[in-house]
Amino acid sequence: MRNLFEQPLGWPGLFGLLGLGVLMLVIVLVFVVFAIYFERKVIGYMQFRPGPNRTGPFGLLQTTADVLKLLIKEDIIPKKADRALYILAPAIMYVPAFTVIAVLPYTSRLYLADLNVGVLYYGALTSISTLGVILGGWASNNKYSLLGGMRSAAQLISYEVPLILSMVGVVMMSGSLNMRVIVEGQSGGFWHWNIFPQIIAFGVFIIAAVSELSRSPFDLPESESELVAGYHTEYTGFRFAFFMLAEYVYVYAIAALTTVLFLGGWHAPLPALSFIPEIVWFLLKFSGVVFFLFWLRATMPRIRIDQLMSLAWKYLLPIALINIFLTALVKELW
Amino acid sequence: MIGLAKGLGVTLKAFASKKVTYKYPDEPLEMPDRFRGVQHFDPDKCIVCNQCARICPTECITLTGKPNPDPEKKGKVIDTFDINFEICILCDLCTEVCPTEAIVMTNNFELATYSRDDLFKNMEWLNDNNTNIRSENSRNLSPIATKGGNS
Numbered sequence: 001m002r003n004l005f006e007q008p009l010g011w012p013g014l015f016g017l018l019g020l021g022v023l024m025l026v027i028v029l030v031f032v033v034f035a036i037y038f039e040r041k042v043i044g045y046m047q048f049r050p051g052p053n054r055t056g057p058f059g060l061l062q063t064t065a066d067v068l069k070l071l072i073k074e075d076i077i078p079k080k081a082d083r084a085l086y087i088l089a090p091a092i093m094y095v096p097a098f099t100v101i102a103v104l105p106y107t108s109r110l111y112l113a114d115l116n117v118g119v120l121y122y123g124a125l126t127s128i129s130t131l132g133v134i135l136g137g138w139a140s141n142n143k144y145s146l147l148g149g150m151r152s153a154a155q156l157i158s159y160e161v162p163l164i165l166s167m168v169g170v171v172m173m174s175g176s177l178n179m180r181v182i183v184e185g186q187s188g189g190f191w192h193w194n195i196f197p198q199i200i201a202f203g204v205f206i207i208a209a210v211s212e213l214s215r216s217p218f219d220l221p222e223s224e225s226e227l228v229a230g231y232h233t234e235y236t237g238f239r240f241a242f243f244m245l246a247e248y249v250y251v252y253a254i255a256a257l258t259t260v261l262f263l264g265g266w267h268a269p270l271p272a273l274s275f276i277p278e279i280v281w282f283l284l285k286f287s288g289v290v291f292f293l294f295w296l297r298a299t300m301p302r303i304r305i306d307q308l309m310s311l312a313w314k315y316l317l318p319i320a321l322i323n324i325f326l327t328a329l330v331k332e333l334w
Numbered sequence: 335m336i337g338l339a340k341g342l343g344v345t346l347k348a349f350a351s352k353k354v355t356y357k358y359p360d361e362p363l364e365m366p367d368r369f370r371g372v373q374h375f376d377p378d379k380c381i382v383c384n385q386c387a388r389i390c391p392t393e394c395i396t397l398t399g400k401p402n403p404d405p406e407k408k409g410k411v412i413d414t415f416d417i418n419f420e421i422c423i424l425c426d427l428c429t430e431v432c433p434t435e436a437i438v439m440t441n442n443f444e445l446a447t448y449s450r451d452d453l454f455k456n457m458e459w460l461n462d463n464n465t466n467i468r469s470e471n472s473r474n475l476s477p478i479a480t481k482g483g484n485s
Contacts, residue, residue: 046345048354299345300338 024112028101032248033063039294046298073237078141081234085139090239093132094246096125097253104256105180107266107278118179119171122257123164126212129246130156136243137231148230151220151305155211158312159218163208165320169201169327170194170261183265190269195262200323202262204316209254211308213247215293217300218308255289263289365441367469370424372442374467375415375460379436382410386428386437394418395428415457419445429471438471440464 007013037052037060044051052059077086103118105111115121130153137149173194174182186193195202211218220230232243259265263285266278303311356363365371382399395417399410429439440463447453 042349045353046349048348048351050353050355295342295345299341 024101025098028098028249028252031252032245035248035251035290036063042291042294043298046295067241070237070241075238076236078234081141082139085135089132089136089139090235090242092135093129094242094249096128097246097249100125100253103179104253105183105260105265106282110279111180114180115178117177119167119177123160123167126250127160133231136235140234142234145231145233148233152214152231155214155218155220155308158309159208159211162204162312162316162320163212165317165324166201166205166208167261169198169323172324172327172331173197179260183260183267186264187267189271190264193262193264198262198323200319204320204323205258205262208316209258210293210296213250213254216297217303220302220305220308251290251293255286255293258289259285365443369441370426371440371466372445372463373417373429373437373460374440374463375457376436377412377415377457377461379434380412380415381434382412383433385431389427389431391425391427392421392423394422412457415460417455417460419453419455420450435471439468441466
């Protein structure tokens with residue numbers, strides 16, 4: 001991977017890069033399709049019912065059928081809606097989701113871009129999606145969408161602060177913003193993984209991450225039963241699919257980020273087990289995080305908007321700051 | 335905090351437990367014994383008293399009788415017997431008033447067809463509908479009627 005990027009760019013290099021990009025996109029899209037399927041299955045099983053099991057063998061083609069349905073729907077743009085912003089909002093929402101995939105390392109040799117500021121790049125780009133949410137809410141010319149958009153924007157920006165601050169503790173311990181260096185610092189057994197020294201930061205990170213994804217229990221912006229459908233009320237067909245796509249690509253990115261920052265990336269839990277390929281460990285941990293997100297959605301009721309805000313500013317932010325001070329103190333004294 | 339963990343435990347346990355969904359079209363649905371399904375008619379027991387047609391609230395039963403072909407026996411024999419299932423409400427009144435249990439109810443309920451004409455069932459169809467008859471009526475089968483058997 002390094003060789004491919006460090007040679008002068010000729011025609012083979014260009015096509016190699018394009019092919020790699022397309023391959024990455026295909027992998028992410030396949031993940032999205034099966035994540036939606038497995039989410040419905042897992043949540044169904046947790047509710048004493050099988051999930052989708054009729055379309056295709058074991059219901060595997062359910063998401064395909066849903067996407068096909070969304071694609072063939074009529075594209076409605078409300079008459080008084082701000083046309084340019086209305087069309088732009090889903091794009092602003094999902095483009096950063098795809099761009100952050102570039103910095104995620106999967107194994108010690110398999111990574112797309114070895115950015116020295118990987119963590120910062122991630123945090124910066126996820127903030128751009130908030131703009132898409134506000135634009136969608138405003139441009140729909142619908143009071144429910146506006147309320148949903150405003151609430152959603154408040155939620156997203158409030159939880160970005162504890163998210164980034166919780167990552168600072170990990171960065172301080174590893175000494176670098178580079179994701180590969182962070183993972184390398186967790187080699188050895190599972191006792192070296194960042195989750196143990198940084199358990200407080202991990203708690204804050206998980207809560208802030210679930211909230212950033214707008215998933216239950218923090219899914220007030222898209223709470224289907226409370227706010228009609230929040231900021232994507234007026235969106236039909238493929239534009240709606242873009243919003244859903246962005247959410248699931250962020251699930252992919254957050255799960256990969258959790259694995260890299262806190263769970264030891266591609267390292268085996270015991271050094272004796274390191275004959276198993278690194279990608280298998282990465283996928284196992286990644287799947288565990290994704291399953292936990294589904295599990296959380298099946299279990300928790302929705303949190304109210306004022307409870308959500310006070311949680312972020314009054315609890316998560318001070319805890320994240322205390323964690324940073326503690327980490328600094330321990331680093332100095334030890 | 336503990337409550338949250340307990341909640342997560344509950345859902346995880348539910349994940350591993352048996353599902354409650356009925357697998358209906360793939361597996362038949364077992365109905366309780368006194369379920370009021372589509373009727374079964376036994377022409378040998380019918381004495382053409384016309385009580386079922388009189389009591390039917392939607393007047394969906396039409397029947398005609400003919401004098402007994404055997405000149406020595408008295409009474410009538412059933413000639414035609416039709417139930418219009420577009421309006422039959424499966425209320426069980428006809429089986430309650432029948433003095434000879436000629437018309438009884440079964441546990442079958444699948445009547446859906448693509449054309450309304452198929453819903454006008456005649457005597458032959460009603461006689462052939464002899465599976466899943468209610469157990470209390472299955473014990474009163476006349477010896478001649480056991481040709482089709484009952485389940």
